[in-house]
Amino acid sequence: MESRFCCYQGEGGLSLIFLRPDPLLVATAIANVQEKDGAKQAGSNLEGSTINKKGIALGATIMILTQFVMVAIMTMTPIHMGNHGHSLREVGLVIGFHVGAMYFPLLFTGALVDKIGRSAMAVAAGITLLTSGIVAAFALLITALVLLGIGWNLGLISGTALIVDATHPSVRAKTQGSVDVLLALSGASGSALSGMVVAHSSYAMLSISGAILSLLLISVIFVWTRENKSKKEK
Numbered sequence: 001m002e003s004r005f006c007c008y009q010g011e012g013g014l015s016l017i018f019l020r021p022d023p024l025l026v027a028t029a030i031a032n033v034q035e036k037d038g039a040k041q042a043g044s045n046l047e048g049s050t051i052n053k054k055g056i057a058l059g060a061t062i063m064i065l066t067q068f069v070m071v072a073i074m075t076m077t078p079i080h081m082g083n084h085g086h087s088l089r090e091v092g093l094v095i096g097f098h099v100g101a102m103y104f105p106l107l108f109t110g111a112l113v114d115k116i117g118r119s120a121m122a123v124a125a126g127i128t129l130l131t132s133g134i135v136a137a138f139a140l141l142i143t144a145l146v147l148l149g150i151g152w153n154l155g156l157i158s159g160t161a162l163i164v165d166a167t168h169p170s171v172r173a174k175t176q177g178s179v180d181v182l183l184a185l186s187g188a189s190g191s192a193l194s195g196m197v198v199a200h201s202s203y204a205m206l207s208i209s210g211a212i213l214s215l216l217l218i219s220v221i222f223v224w225t226r227e228n229k230s231k232k233e234k
Contacts, residue, residue, distance in 0.1 A: 051166065051167055051168060051171065052165070052166035052167075053166075054166075054224070054227075055162055055163070055165060055166030056162075056163055056166045056167065056175060056179075058159075058162055058220070058221070058224050059118075059158075059159040059160065059161070059162030059163035059166065059179070060159065060163065060179045060182060061159075061217070061220055062122050062125070062155050062158060062159035062162065062217060062220075062221070063155065063156055063159035063160065063163075063179060063183055064179075064182055064183060064186040065155075065186075065213055065214075065216070065217045066125060066129065066151065066152055066155030066156060066159065066217070067152070067155075067156070067183050067186045067187050067190065068186045068187070068189065068190040068213065069129050069133070069148075069151075069152075069190070069210040069213050069214055070102075070129070070148055070149075070151070070152040070190075071186075071187040071190035071191050071194075072190035072191065072193065072194035072197075072206060072209075072210055073132070073133065073136055073144075073145075073148055073194070073206065073207060073210050074095075074098060074145070074148060075190070075191045075194050075195070076194045076195065076198050076203055076206055077091075077094065077095070077098075077136075077141060077145060077203075078091045078094075078095065079198070080141075080198070080203040081094065081141065093142070094141050094142050094145050095145070097142055097145060097146050097149075098145035098146060098148060098149045099149065100149070101145070101146040101147075101148070101149025101150045101153070102149035102150075102152055102153055103149075103153070105150055105153045105154070106153065106157070109121075109153055109154060109157045110157060113157055113158050113161050114161075118158050118161045118162045118165065119158075119221055119224070119225050121154055121157070121158040122154070122155060122158040122159065122162070122217075122221050123218055123221050123222075124154050125151050125152075125153075125154035125155035125158060125217075126151075126155070126214045126215070126217040126218035126221065127151075127214075127218065128147050128150050128151035128154060129147070129148065129151035129152075129155070129210065129211070129213075129214035129217070130211045130214035130215055130218070131147055131151075131211075132144045132145075132147035132148040132151055132210070132211075132214075133207045133208060133209075133210040133211030133212075133214060134207070134208070134211050135147060136148070136203075136204075136207035136210075137203075137204040137207040137208050137211070138204075139204075144207070151214070155217075160176075163175060163176060163179060194206055197209060
């Protein structure tokens with residue numbers, strides 16, 4: 001408990017020192033400029049006019065499916081490896097690479113999402129997760145888990161960016177909090193259901209199921225992109 005408390009203190013200290021400028025202040029300043037330029041309506045309709053519900057739904061869907069696939073496959077990988085005679089050291093190596101792949105790309109993901117686009121990076125997340133599921137089914141675990149971590153990273157950041165774009169600062173924290181609750185439930189569901197799938201079938205079937213969900217994610221993004229293009233053309 002003491003070590004966890006020290007860890008939280010360290011994270012808080014790093015955020016206080018290096019998280020500059022404060023994202024909330026930047027978002028508020030941008031919103032104020034847009035309001036002065038007449039991009040937003042004033043009065044009681046302000047919040048409703050600056051919320052894109054479809055954008056929020058898409059961002060949440062990307063994050064939830066990404067979390068579900070990642071947690072489901074990750075949870076059962078150590079058990080699968082143990083059942084096939086792998087040592088604890090080998091399990092630790094695979095999971096270590098996976099966790100590194102989850103967080104190391106954060107140095108670049110935000111810039112890529114801004115430069116390439118939210119939808120394109122979300123599709124990249126789906127393709128990466130799809131590849132990870134297929135590779136995991138063929139027992140190339142260290143490669144599969146690295147791809148799984150990268151796909152999770154891309155999906156989470158691109159989905160979050162879509163939600164930020166679709167909300168006004170006055171309701172953004174509340175919206176993100178609601179999505180975070182769904183994200184936690186998605187992870188818990190993925191962890192629980194993955195055990196049932198493996199118990200009644202196999203790890204390979206779990207991996208293929210994750211790949212199918214990733215394909216569904218890609219389809220959702222393409223449908224949303226097509227609808228947006230149709231609206232702009234009209």
